[in-house]
Every structure is written in C-alpha cells, then in structure tokens.
Amino acid sequence: MKENNLMDRYIKMNFKLIDNEMGIACVVIGAAFAFLSSFVGILLLLPLAAAAVYFVYKGMRKLFYESIYGPSASLFQALPVSASQMVSGKIFTGGVLLLLLPAVMLAAGGLMAALAGSGVGNYVDSLLQNFVDEGALTAQLPLILAAELLVAVIASFKEAAVIFYGVAVYQSLPAHLKKWYMKLLVVIEAWAIQALSASAVEGLFTIADLDYTALRPLLDACLQAAVLAILVKQIIKLMEKKYQLA
Amino acid sequence: MKEVFWKSRYFKMTAALVILGMLAAVFGGKIWLKDKIMLPEDAHKALELEGNAEIVREFGLQTIGASVINGEKEWFGIRQYDTEDWSSVMRVEDREGNVLAESFFMDRGTVEQKAGDYAVLSGKPGEWAILNCNTLEFHETHLTNLQLNESGRYYRGRDESIPGRYLWMVYDTEKWGMLHESRHQLIFPEREGYVIENASDGPDRIVNLGTGEIVYTAPEGHHVKDGTDGMWLMSYEGVYYLLDDSFHMMLDGKVFADASVEDGMVFGHLITDWDYSHLLEETDGLVMSYKARASAFNSQGEQIYGAEAGIDYLGSIGNIMVLYDGQKECYIYEYMTADGVYETRTTEGFFCYMDEEDGYMLACTPYTNKSQRVRPKDDQIRLGIFPEDYKWSYVDLSLEPVLPFVFDEASLSENGYAVVYTQQDYMAIIDLMKRGEYL
Numbered sequence: 067m068k069e070n071n072l073m074d075r076y077i078k079m080n081f082k083l084i085d086n087e088m089g090i091a092c093v094v095i096g097a098a099f100a101f102l103s104s105f106v107g108i109l110l111l112l113p114l115a116a117a118a119v120y121f122v123y124k125g126m127r128k129l130f131y132e133s134i135y136g137p138s139a140s141l142f143q144a145l146p147v148s149a150s151q152m153v154s155g156k157i158f159t160g161g162v163l164l165l166l167l168p169a170v171m172l173a174a175g176g177l178m179a180a181l182a183g184s185g186v187g188n189y190v191d192s193l194l195q196n197f198v199d200e201g202a203l204t205a206q207l208p209l210i211l212a213a214e215l216l217v218a219v220i221a222s223f224k225e226a227a228v229i230f231y232g233v234a235v236y237q238s239l240p241a242h243l244k245k246w247y248m249k250l251l252v253v254i255e256a257w258a259i260q261a262l263s264a265s266a267v268e269g270l271f272t273i274a275d276l277d278y279t280a281l282r283p284l285l286d287a288c289l290q291a292a293v294l295a296i297l298v299k300q301i302i303k304l305m306e307k308k309y310q311l312a
Numbered sequence: 313m314k315e316v317f318w319k320s321r322y323f324k325m326t327a328a329l330v331i332l333g334m335l336a337a338v339f340g341g342k343i344w345l346k347d348k349i350m351l352p353e354d355a356h357k358a359l360e361l362e363g364n365a366e367i368v369r370e371f372g373l374q375t376i377g378a379s380v381i382n383g384e385k386e387w388f389g390i391r392q393y394d395t396e397d398w399s400s401v402m403r404v405e406d407r408e409g410n411v412l413a414e415s416f417f418m419d420r421g422t423v424e425q426k427a428g429d430y431a432v433l434s435g436k437p438g439e440w441a442i443l444n445c446n447t448l449e450f451h452e453t454h455l456t457n458l459q460l461n462e463s464g465r466y467y468r469g470r471d472e473s474i475p476g477r478y479l480w481m482v483y484d485t486e487k488w489g490m491l492h493e494s495r496h497q498l499i500f501p502e503r504e505g506y507v508i509e510n511a512s513d514g515p516d517r518i519v520n521l522g523t524g525e526i527v528y529t530a531p532e533g534h535h536v537k538d539g540t541d542g543m544w545l546m547s548y549e550g551v552y553y554l555l556d557d558s559f560h561m562m563l564d565g566k567v568f569a570d571a572s573v574e575d576g577m578v579f580g581h582l583i584t585d586w587d588y589s590h591l592l593e594e595t596d597g598l599v600m601s602y603k604a605r606a607s608a609f610n611s612q613g614e615q616i617y618g619a620e621a622g623i624d625y626l627g628s629i630g631n632i633m634v635l636y637d638g639q640k641e642c643y644i645y646e647y648m649t650a651d652g653v654y655e656t657r658t659t660e661g662f663f664c665y666m667d668e669e670d671g672y673m674l675a676c677t678p679y680t681n682k683s684q685r686v687r688p689k690d691d692q693i694r695l696g697i698f699p700e701d702y703k704w705s706y707v708d709l710s711l712e713p714v715l716p717f718v719f720d721e722a723s724l725s726e727n728g729y730a731v732v733y734t735q736q737d738y739m740a741i742i743d744l745m746k747r748g749e750y751l
Contacts, residue, residue: 073319073320074320074321077320077322154320154323155320158320158322158323158326162326190344191350194344194345194350195350198350203370203409204345204370204409205345205408205410207345207350208337208338208339208340208341208345209338209341211337211338212333212334212335212337212341213334215330215333215334215337216330216334219326219330
C-alpha cells in the first residue's frame with residue numbers, strides 16, 4: 067500500500083468514525099439558524115445549539131479519546147501509521163468538523179434569507195456589515211474577506227489541535243495524578259491557549275489603535291498557524307512517548 | 313510534518329480549496345462591492361440618509377481631516393492620520409480610495425482655499441504651497457498667507473523675511489513667476505485680472521495683474537473696497553459708492569450704508585434719506601444717522617430690488633439675498649427668478665449659508681440660547697468654524713433640504729461633494745447631486 071494512500075485512508079477512517087456526529091451536528095445547527103427569523107426558531111435556538119454542542123463533543127470524544135485511549139484504541143493502534151500521520155490525520159478530521167459548523171450556519175442563513183424574500187444580496191451585505199462595524203473600510207473588504215477565510219480555516223484546525231492537546235496532556239499524566247483538579251488545570255490550560263491565540267492579534271491592534279485592514283487577519287493567520295504547529299509537535303511527542311511506552 | 317501534509321490528497325485538496333476560496337473572496341468581493349460604500353451601523357443611524365445623497369467615501373475614526381479639493385472631474389479626499397507625535401501624512405485619493413499622492417512636504421496640512429484648478433495648502437508655520445488638482449503638482453513657495461484669486465490664475469502672499477512686503481504672482485502655462493512686489497496689502501477683487509493695493513500711508517490703487525499697469529489711484533480719503541464686472545465699490549467716510557469702468561460715479565451719486573458687489577450686481581443698504589436731526593457725537597468725530605433700505609442694483613445702474621423699511625441686508629450669493637426683518641425677528645430669503653424679479657422664499661427651522669458653486673447651500677438648525685434663536689456668524693462659516701450645538705445639512709436653491717439636519721459639522725460643498733462629520737470623529741464625503749434635485 068502506498069504511503070499517501072495510507073494517510074488518506076486513515077483520514078477517511080476518522081471521518082467514518084465521526085460521520086454520524088458530524089452529520090447530526092450540522093443538521094441541528096443548520097436547522098437552528100435556518101429558523102432563527104421565526105419566533106419558534108428563537109425558542110428552539112438554545113436547545114438546538116446545546117444539541118449541536120453535544121454531538122460535536124461526542125465526535126471529538128470519539129476522535130481524540132476513544133480511538134486513542136478508549137476501548138477501540140487497540141484497533142487503531144494496530145494501523146500502520148506513524149505518530150505524526152496519526153496526529154495530523156485526526157486534527158485534520160476534527161478541524162473539518164469545526165469548519166463545517168460555521169459554514170452550515172452561513173449557508174442556512176442564506177437559504178432562509180432567499181426563501182423569506184429578504185434576498186441573498188441583503189444577507190451577504192449584512193455579513194459584510196459585521197466587518198465594517200469592526201472598522202473595516204469598504205475598499206479593504208475583499209482582501210479582509212480572503213484573509214479572514216484563511217484565519218477561519220487555520221483556526222478550526224488549531225481548535226481541534228487544542229482539544230487534542232488537552233486530552234493528550236491529561237492522558238499522559240501518571241495514574242496517581244489523574245485527579246479532577248488536574249483535569250480542571252488541563253482544561254484551563256487548553257482554554258488559555260485557545261483564548262490567547264484567538265484574541266491576541268485583535269487585542270494588539272486595539273491597544274495600538276491600528277485600523278482594521280487585511281494585515282490584521284494575515285497576522286492572525288500567522289499566529290494561529292504558529293500555535294497549530296507548536297501544538298502538533300507537542301502532541302506528536304506525547305503520542306510517540308505513549309507508543310514507546312506501550 | 314511537511315512530508316505528511318503533501319502526501320495526503322485531502323490536505324492538498326483543502327489547500328487548493330482555501331486558495332480558491334480566497335481568490336473568490338477577493339474578486340467576488342471586488343465585484344460585489346463595486347460602486348458600493350458600506351458604513352458602520354452606528355454611522356448609518358446618524359446619517360439617516362433618505363435617498364437624496366450618496367456617501368462616496370467614508371473615513372475611519374483615525375482621520376482627523378478631509379477635504380474635497382476637486383469634485384468636477386475626479387474628486388480627491390485629503391486624509392490626515394493623527395499619530396502620537398502629531399506628525400501626519402497627507403494623502404490625495406480618488407473616490408475608490410486609491411491613493412494618488414501622499415507624503416507631501418508638509419505636516420498637518422489643510423486646504424485653505426480652492427480656486428479654479430488649484431488649492432492652497434498650508435502646513436507647519438511657514439509652509440504654504442499651491443496644489444494643481446489635475447496634475448497633483450506642487451508649487452512650493454517661501455511666501456505665507458497665500459491667497460488665490462477666484463480663477464486660481466494669480467496668487468498673493470506675504471514675504472516673512474521682509475516685514476510688510478507682499479508679493480503677487482501670475483501663473484502662465486509653464487510656471488509660476490513673480491510679476492510684481494509691493495509693500496501694500498493686496499486684495500483680489502471679485503473682478504478677474506485686477507488687484508487692489510490698500511496702503512495705510514498712501515492712496516489705494518487698482519492694478520491690472522496682466523500688465524502691471526496702475527489703472528486707478530483713489531483720491532485721498534477714498535478707498536477701493538471691491539470690484540465686479542462693470543463697477544468698482546468705493547468707500548468714503550463710512551459710506552459706499554460705485555464707480556463704473558471709466559471710474560465715474562454711478563447711480564447718480566447714490567450712496568450705501570454698507571454694500572457688497574458680486575456677479576455684476578451691488579447689494580446693500582441704499583441711503584434714502586439723510587437725517588441730520590439725529591447727529592450723534594462720538595469721541596472720534598460725528599456719525600450721521602440716516603434711513604437706509606436694503607437694495608440691489610445691476611451694473612447698468614437699474615434698481616432690481618428694494619426692500620421695505622426695517623429689512624436688513626445680510627449677504628447674498630448668486631440669485632439669493634439673505635435679509636433680516638428686525639420687527640418680526642426672522643430671516644428672509646429673496647430668490648431672483650429667471651425674469652429678474654425677486655421672490656421671497658421662506659425657510660422653516662433652519663438658516664442658510666451660501667455656497668454659490670453648485671446650487672447647494674449649507675444650512676443649520678438654530679441653537680436656542682436663553683430663549684433666543686441663535687445662528688452662527690457668517691464670518692465663522694467663511695473661516696470654516698462650525699460652532700457646536702447646531703445641526704447642519706444642505707438645501708437646494710429652492711431652499712428645500714436635501715438631507716435631514718443630522719450632521720455635527722458640514723463643509724461648504726464643492727461641485728456637489730461635501731465633507732460631513734457626525735459622531736465626533738466620523739466623517740464621510742457625500743455626493744449631493746446623486747439622486748438629488750439640482751436646479
């Protein structure tokens with residue numbers, strides 16, 4: 067079997083592993099946003115959003131916990147993939163799931179705008195308006211959009227990596243340290259990495275009183291990519307250690 | 313990691329999709345946003361535009377100055393960025409926001425005056441220049457307090473190195489060149505091609521700018537105030553009179569309490585009846601009391617308007633005179649029709665300021681102070697001072713507002729474009745002609 071086929075098959079297998087959760091989460095979040103304009107939709111928003119979060123959680127749990135540390139771990143460990151292939155494959159799968167959710171939200175909103183007669187054009191304008199309200203000038207919007215798309219993609223993979231990193235760090239602890247407070251510390255650490263990396267560039271621009279131009283998302287993309295690279299390296303180290311020990 | 317990345321079909325597909333998506337965002341965004349200006353939500357609320365004007369360029373909160381310096385062919389906005397050390401960059405942009413020129417020689421530059429194709433820019437103390445709005449070429453000069461005449465062909469300035477020395481220059485197609493120098497205060501009259509020398513220690517003179525010839529020397533005690541096609545406005549001991557092109561007295565010797573000339577007409581308070589019974593004594597002499605009525609004459613000496621007693625003439629531009637009824641305490645706008653007849657147009661709740669360039673006038677709602685309705689002084693508007701507590705907008709020549717009175721500040725319009733300010737630092741350039749009524 068060729069190595070590239072192996073990597074692709076591994077990714078495909080990960081997709082298979084969480085395809086139910088991915089599908090349900092997308093349908094639920096799509097429904098929540100599609101009916102947001104109606105009163106019933108507003109009432110259902112919270113329960114539907116909670117359901118979507120639950121299914122995302124289930125998917126992530128399968129992807130980053132159960133298939134590595136859980137009951138099906140032995141099956142996945144038997145696969146002929148290296149630690150780096152395993153880590154990148156899982157982060158890719160998780161990132162795609164996290165990227166799909168906002169994409170479905172946007173698509174559902176557009177569909178409903180078209181059906182409701184308010185027009186897709188107005189819907190697109192209302193989306194662009196968010197950037198303008200943040201201080202973007204109209205002439206800069208196309209470049210900002212492109213750069214923000216890049217940020218969204220890289221940030222999704224980074225978020226998946228943060229979750230993976232949190233799980234891997236906790237699971238790598240010695241048995242006597244696996245207590246609730248350590249779990250809490252790891253969650254706080256993961257949350258801090260996510261929060262800092264997500265808001266650092268925007269915060270710096272606000273403090274420095276700089277205009278919202280394409281430079282901001284480009285710097286943001288660089289930061290997200292750097293954090294992603296560091297996390298991936300750390301996770302690979304942890305995985306290599308785990309397999310060596312195993 | 314790199315090897316892993318490039319060996320996966322999924323990774324490569326994702327990278328390709330992202331690149332395609334980014335390209336689609338750039339080109340799709342450009343097409344989608346063509347001829348479109350989006351404003352922050354709060355600015356939309358503040359502007360409350362109702363379809364009679366279009367915002368053609370918005371400026372962020374960082375911008376501390378903007379001007380329309382040439383709106384006819386291709387307008388330019390000038391932006392300044394406030395930074396910590398107060399140095400700033402001046403930029404000239406087209407309506408899409410493309411920078412045409414920037415980093416001029418000056419800091420904190422402002423547009424002082426626009427005339428013809430030229431704009432006078434001033435920067436740090438002692439830095440003045442003239443910008444050709446078509447070619448963006450600068451004409452730098454060591455002179456200060458530059459002023460262009462109405463056509464933009466001539467300018468005058470003060471030479472700081474020699475106190476009391478003034479220079480004027482004439483522009484030919486190749487270069488600016490010195491034509492004349494004088495130790496007198498130089499005034500450009502409304503009449504094209506002349507300059508008035510006002511001297512404290514000698515007679516006033518009228519000089520032909522093209523040839524340098526002194527065409528008129530005023531008698532002692534008489535002063536040349538202004539000129540328009542067909543007449544010169546003179547003053548003598550507190551009253552005004554007119555000279556024709558041959559420098560003979562016009563209007564059968566009629567005199568005005570105050571007057572101004574414009575577009576071949578004279579507007580002012582015509583003294584109809586001297587009243588020597590009310591001589592008032594002042595420390596520096598006698599001041600005569602007289603009856604005067606707001607009047608307008610054309611250059612042929614025909615009276616085309618005469619107000620009732622008690623109506624004060626405040627000013628005029630083009631076809632509109634602004635008068636004040638002292639008894640009713642209200643402003644009156646007299647509009648000259650195509651037949652040359654003046655008709656009264658009334659305004660409700662706002663005052664007009666004059667902008668003769670493009671058929672739009674700056675107007676503001678009054679500020680109520682101690683139960684009095686107060687309007688900003690005309691001089692403040694001419695100097696670009698927009699006092700607080702007023703709301704500004706624009707009216708057309710039929711005195712109909714083209715926009716609601718929502719702006720905290722608004723510039724005089726230039727070829728239908730105007731800079732408006734709202735919410736403290738937010739500013740935009742609006743196109744008043746877009747979908748607006750233009751008379």
